[in-house]
Amino acid sequence: MQKLTTLISTALLTTSTTLAFGQAHNVSGGYQKPTDPQVIENLEQWQDMKFGLFMHWGTYSQWGIVESWSLCPEDEGWTQRKPEHGATYNEYVKNYENLQTTFNPTDFNPQKWADAAKAAGMKYVVFTTKHHDGFAMFDTKESDYKITSSKTPFSSNPKANVTKEIFNTFRNDGFKIGAYFSKPDWHTDFYWWNYFPPKDRNVNYDPKKHPERWEKFKNYTYNQINELTSEYGKVDILWLDGGWVRPFKTIDQSVDWQKTIKVEQDIDMDRIGGMARKNQPGIIVVDRTVPGNWENYVTPEQAIPEHPLDIPWESCITMGDSFSYVPNDNYKPTKKIVETLVKIISRGGNYLLNIAPGPKGDYDQAAYDRLNELAGWMKINQNAVYATRTIAPYHQGDYYYTRSKDSKIVNVFHLSEGDTYQQPNEYVFQVPDNFKVKKIAILGHKGRLDWSQRDNQITLRSPGTRFNYATAIQLQSK
Known part of the structure; x- marks a missing residue:
């Protein structure tokens, strides 16, 4: 996820959604309603579903740390590194990337997740196919930094391509399928070029000075998204994170984190979105925080707008304190989850509830307990939840x-x-x-x-x- 510290107020149908430790969205005049009839129909169905499952999972679960962000050389609370994982930045990065060689989630059973999520009333799933650290949870041909690499112990497991297993399992249970994908990739030399040290979350060279390298990154990104939208069955949502990878002209100088973007990072979303729609007619594309043709709905993070919005939106909120797995995390009570759902749907949004699998490939029992309690409430009250409007x-x-x-x-x-x-x-x-x-x-x-x-x-x-x-x-x- 994108970690920001902006806190802004919300006005009905105007300026912004309210965010705490989240991501700011200017929604006044920036939203472009899709015109493709299949996309419009898909969005309508998605808005009817109201409740979805988000999953952040990667090699970082072995350390029980925040996803990817400790690799980022910014001095923020969520980028801090534990000394036991490396005394210097370079040592830390080496040890982090070496987690690939010990990642072996042998308890992975996506049917167990789908059963619990379906009973709890969830209707769609968004899975992190690749986070900012660049580790692919699918069998990409673009990189060997992936779960199916021979360097990864789990690669010998029949279910090694976890993205394919998750998508197939949840799809068979009637879920809409969403592919989270990070536009920035801090592992590839095409984004963080090893000729320069990384300075912050952004590309560490000037794409205008090195256009051939940036072109390679654009093609690398295009090819991975092409794989996800052509080789993994029906995909309903392409959920793109990392909003600092954007055309320079789209930067909103009123948003603090966007002020840190100093160079052009246009990856040609028309080319990517057009390809995705060709592969998956009607696919919803969510280019987070980049208003325009490819942000089909907006995504406040860890917070709820104070008032209804007249555009499609979804709050992504963690069940625990973290998007990634943390041992003994503080899971929200079921009462709080129900209240959050009610507040979100009363304001016209969808609730994307994040549960993070652990290093062995399963949820904490506390997460299953919450889902089971939710199941009892949703079984009684579902008619007041689904296919509703403000x-x-x-x-x-x-x-x-x-x-x-x-x-x-x-x-x-x-x-x-x-x-x-x-x-x-x-x-x-x-x-x-x-x-x-x-x-x-x-x-x-x-x-x-x-x-x-x-x-x-x-x-x-x-x-x-x-x-x-x-x-x-x-x-x-x-």
Whole structure:
């Protein structure tokens, strides 16, 4: 992921999404709605799905450190290196890259992940095929720095091409498939040329002074994305990270991290996107933070916009504290995950929840526990989650609103503060303007309900049924 420290405010349909330790998006006038009918249809289906699984996984899981970023010679909290992994920068890099020779995740079983994610209500998956460190979790022909290399012990395993195994398994279970791919590659000599030391996250030479080297990097990137979109079955989303690799003219000087980009880093997204669409008609392309034709939805990181946005968006948020595997990570309570889902969908977004596999190739048990608890809640409340859209007033007090796409049903979620869900004796909330209530139901309760309406206010007596994490009330129109 991109690590930034920008914190900016959000205004409805205007400036930016709110980010903490995340990534800033200017969405006022920068978003270009796709015109390809197949892309539009794919985006509509994706927006209906609401809930997806993100997975950051690589050799770095063996050290239990943040993904890739310790290789970056910037003095930031997330780039710090542990002395036991190398006394000097060069020694550290050598030891980090040598992790390839010990990476052997023999517990890898993508069906176990797919089963747990599907039960928890997830509908699509985005997997890190290659992060900034350049280690490919697929069988690329462009590099030997990959999981299928003979240098990697796991290469002898029948499931060594983990990207192909994950994509096939999740696709067979009905998931949309997303390929995360880092545009910058800190391993290849075409990006961090060994003639110069790297200075920061950016390319370490001037592409205008060395156009032949930059052309090799462009082709290297193009070829790897061509592999992913032509050799791995149907791919629905191409999720491109590393927004500093961008045309210089697109830099937003109001965003701190973009000010560090000093040279042209245009990799010709028209060529890449055109190829991807030829290989995968209708594929959603997400060129993060680069507004224009190839950012089909925006991706606030580790935070939620404060208000609804009128463009497609997705919050990518970790289940633990880190995107990558950290031993004994602090996993968010299921109540918090449910609340996050409700807030996101009430504002029109999708929730991409990251779970990081460990060095042996499996999740921590705590992650499975959360998914199992989510499964119970989603089984009861899924009708209020999927294929919904925003409706005013969006959020009032403890109540959050969504509607069915035909606007015949309004869903009202009740949340409560604290570690455990506090079910009120009475639910008191406003009805959206011009919505005539004919019938009320609480998902998970089969008995009679006692309710009344005065003007636009509903008072609903809480039934005897007890609910976990949140209550979903459905209003049916006359």
